[in-house]
Amino acid sequence: DVKVTQSSRYLVKRTGEKVFLECVQDMDHENMFWYRQDPGLGLRLIYFSYDVKMKEKGDIPEGYSVSREKKERFSLILESASTNQTSMYLCASSLQGLDYNEQFFGPGTRLTVL
């Protein structure tokens, strides 16, 4: 079974802090994704990566950066956390290619910025 894990289930940070969210997958997937989920807005893609050290902006990259130094690990960084970044953050991974590239999700990190 594919397993995607996220470093924390719940996180509370203060405005202006630097925040790291970690995601690890164990299925040798090339693609990894970071989403945020907010009531009424659904899932929105922040960044994704299709290979080590490669990244592409999603729909809402402002205020975020990412790092992928190893294939299995994809980090989301909030350089200076703000209250409007309070949200549920979800990581996902998938194979590349056109067929059967299901996305598998981690359990999510609920981040609160005070």
Added chain:
Amino acid sequence: KQEVTQIPAALSVPEGENLVLNCSFTDSAIYNLQWFRQDPGKGLTSLLLIQSSQREQTSGRLNASLDKSSGRSTLYIAASQPGDLATYLCAVRGATDSWGKLQFGAGTQVVVTP
């Protein structure tokens, strides 16, 4: 731009009845469509993935159909149980997407009453 709609936003059915969940998308040029389940406060669990060349996909009590030309997919859950309480989301991968990005619907929240 692809838009994915799920109506209704919420659904309540008596235990034992079949569930019918709808998903529509505006651009029929898709590679695949994926159905997910999200338990309250948790991450997403992949239920079924239907390739654009397929008409339906089945897994246990779940059956998903795809009518690409009319931009619709339906998820059927047979003999609903209280444990089916969750939000069900559909997501499509566009045919012009090289990276496996998904466009999500807002979800249908399901309650099964005893």
